Amino acid sequence: MSPVANEFHPVIHAGAVAVITGAASGIGLAAAKELAKLGLKIALADIDESKLKTASKEIAEIVGDSNVLVVPTDVSKIEEVVKLRDRVYETWGEVSVLMNNAGVSGLPGHKGTSWEGLDSWKMVFDVNLFGMVNVQHTFVPNMIHQENAGVIINTGSKQGPGNAAYNASKAAVKSLTEGLAHELRHRRPAPNLTAHLFIPGWTYTGLTGANEPAAEKPAGAWTSQETVRYMLERVRNGDFYILVPDNETTNEVDHLRIMWGAGDIAEGRPALSRWHPTYSALFEEYMRDGLAQLD
Ligand SMILES: *[C@@H]1O[C@H](CO)[C@@H](O)[C@H](O)[C@H]1NC(C)=O
């Protein structure tokens, strides 16, 4: 059973409203299911209308038809995000959980280097960054005035090298969400609203890249349900950074990697030295020492 089931929480509780973008598949759909099980009303937004239809049936089976809203939305288009907000506020009047989760990795066949595939770069930033900015721009002015507490959860990433556009967009999401948290904290009158950066680990969603069902979960991955339950527990705990482990990468390993990355700047090492031929052996030694100290 979920570690969070049946507990009362000021934001995540039965009858509250959740809005999820990128809700038709993967982690977004898993979040919709877990929140529905806790009795929240769910607005599902996604660009893929046919997957959205299937998803809405699954969610309606959990919370009932009247507690599900389905709003096909391209988050990169501000007018569609405005339509989403209007539908949600006209129907339920308030939003408690806003999960800004829609994301793409690039156009099919894109190369992913820093200097190629301009169209793919633009598309990744339009969805991953400007989609989130559009949602914040549209929902935050309403949410800061509501009396009941609310949370905004933005989906980031711990992606390594390999897709420069995606990584740059998620680095921007990290800055954006840190900025939002800071602004909410300093605003007067103080809004009853907090921001959270959700950084999933290796998550098995039941689909491979080609949308074919994969045979079974790789041993190293977490299921999307495990990832979402961990995230919800940490939101309930009030944490800003929600760095999710998996069966290969513990929190301790992630923390050491983060300190090493920060050390690249503080100690004058080359960019991404963890993957640099001259430094990778030093990095491995640092990890061994760091983990040994924890024993
Ligand atoms: C914030 O929201 C919670 C739960 O909705 C409520 O109990 C509390 O009174 C609110 N706080 C303020 C300062 O309005």
Ligand SMILES: *[C@@H]1O[C@H](CO)[C@@H](O)[C@H](O)[C@H]1NC(C)=O
């Ligand atoms: C992976 O981690 C989850 C959650 O901690 C656990 O339930 C599972 O047994 C682990 N192992 C595998 C092979 O999935």
Ligand SMILES: CC(=O)N[C@H]1CO[C@H](CO)[C@@H](O)[C@@H]1O
């Ligand atoms: C390998 C790489 O580029 N990693 C970066 C990806 O983006 C995050 C921020 O979201 C950086 O912290 C990583 O260094």
